[in-house]
Amino acid sequence: MCPPGKELPALGASSSPEEADAGDLLNEAETSQRVSNSPGSAWIGMGKPACSESPGQLENPSFFLRALFLLLFCGHVSSQCKILRCNSEYVAATLNLRGSNRNAAYCNALRSYSHCTRKTARTCRGDLAYHSAVHGIEDLMIQNNCSKEGPTSPPRPRPPAPNHQGFESLDICNYEKSFLYKHGQPPSYQHCAAFGDPHIRTFHDDFHTCRVEGSWPLLxxxxxxxxxxxxxxxxxxxxxxxxxxxxxxxxxxxxxxQKVYQAEIDNLPAAFEDGSVNGGERPGGSSLVIRERSPGQHVEIQAEYIGTTIAVRQAGRQLSFSIRAAEEVARAFTEEQDLQLCVGGCPRSQRISRSECCRGRVATETARALCKELLPVEDVYFQSCVFDVVTSGDANFTMAAHGALEDARVFLPNAEKLHIFQAGAGCPHISSSFLLLLLTSGLWAVLLHF
Incomplete structure (x- = not known):
């Protein structure tokens, strides 16, 4: 019977947080598997009865079940007794024994097991599981002809101490991984673009056409x-x-x-101002890289450390800018930094209507036909294309709107927001069917009048 007054924990349970170190305690499945793979390991701290059993009896499932029953009901471990740790180290040392020196390695494990129990003898004096282990070790050493003196198994390496700084110290220059570690979910992203006239698509999916002559901050x-x-x-x-x-x-x-990139018309470099193509000599320097996607036409800059990708293009006689930025990064500014076209769009005094394109250098119908080839959906990208071609007379501006749309297709986290439609934003276009409708309506009005 079990000693009176003892609680009956489940197999492998520990009444001490220290006893519950990861990897130290065994569940029933692990125990049963290891028992079947180790010589003489059908007994794990099961007590004196093992000495009267033959090796064949040790492998008998009924013997193991009886021993397991004993541990389940009498295996209480005091808060100071470390016998479970000794048990788990023994099992780990005998788990994968292979080769011709298997018996010698097993004897080494038994000697280590014996040393471990001696170290904890003082605190485990009244513990049944401890005494079962001591007697069982003696039996197994006799059965396997192991001497009491000799080499022991090397100590099992302890798991590394937890890194309290966590992922931040290891991957602080990888924004996505760091954000996922902190928040348990991937970050949200926003998209902004400036192309053509320029036309501005803000982080909030507002769309403006601006005159903004001179220098203006996008971000x-x-x-x-x-x-x-x-x-x-x-x-x-x-x-x-x-x-x-x-x-x-x-x-x-x-x-x-700090890195500076500058581009001008007909000068789209594939390097920063200092000639480098990354973030410098710091450990996280590779988290900022610049790549040439199309010589003289398309450059991409990836800033992994802030979860941001930027595309710079040239089409015709204009440059375009597109960005995919982590929402947390895009919002990291103060009240004094309020003038940002990507955040608030163009100031009202600088906005112009795209309907003004009807007074330009190219006929509206011609511009629409050119833009339709690359932009079949008549959204704001199409309307901006028509505006630019009519105003400038340069058919290359179709490529500017198309490039901006392609960047948006890649950068936008929500594909449903790809197309923006603004009523009345484009040039008036009167189709032949609409003219016929007007004519028919006029005739009906005349007939009704008379």
Whole structure:
């Protein structure tokens, strides 16, 4: 019978947090599997009865079940007794014994087991599981002709101490992984673009066409500063295009040195201003890289440390800018940094209507036909294309709108937001069927009048 006053924990349970170290306690499934694979290991701290059993009896399932029953009801371990740790180390040492030196290795494990029990003898003096282990070790050493003196198994390596800084210290320059570690879910992203006249698609999916001649900030936050310089698309025109882009990746101590990228019309470099193509010599320098997608036409900059990707393109006589930024990064600015076209769009005084394109250098129908080839959906990208071609007379502007749409297709986290439709935003287009409808309505009005 079990000693009075003892609680009856489940097999492998521990009344001490220290006893419950990961990897130290065994569940029933592990125990039964290990028992069948180790010489003489049908007994694991099961007590004196093992000495009267033959090796064949030790492998008998009924013997193991009786021993298991004993541990289940009498295997209580005091808060100081470390016998479960000794048991688990013994099982780990005998789990995968192979080869000709299997018996010698098994004897080493038994000697280690014996040393472990001696170390905990003082605190386990009144513990039944401890005494079962001591007697069982003696029996197994006799059965396997093991000497009491000799080499022991090397100590099992302890698991590394937990890193309290966690993922942050290991992958602080990988924004997505770090965010997932902190919040348990991937980050949200936002998209902004400036192309053509320029037309601005903000982080909030507003769409403006702007005159904004001169230099204006597209972004100005704790991590990025992006400035676009615009000039008139044609002499005497109110419409402007982006002729220069300056992008500053602000210094981030753990990851990158400050890097500056500048592009101008007919000069789209595949390197930062200092000639480098990454974030510098810091450990996280590779988390900022620049790649040339199409020589002189398309450059992509990946800033992994802030979860941001930027595309810079040239089409015709204008530059375009697209960005996919982590929402947390896009919002990292103060009240003083309120003028950002990607955040608030164009100031009201700088907005122009795309219907003004009807007074341009190319006929509206011709522009629509050109834009339709690359932009079959008549959304704001199509309307902007028509505006740019009519105003500038340059058919290459169809490529600007198409490139912006392709960037949006890649960068937008929600494909349903790809197309934006604004009523009355494009040039008026009167089809022949609509003219016929007007004519018919006019005739009916005349007939009714008479």
């Amino acid at each position: 100005d936050n704790d991590y990025l500063f992006v400035q676009a310089t615009s000039s008139p698309v044609a002499k005497g025109s109110n419409a402007t295009v982006t002729s220069k882009l300056t992008i500053i990746f602000k210094n981030m101590k753990e990851c990158i040195d």
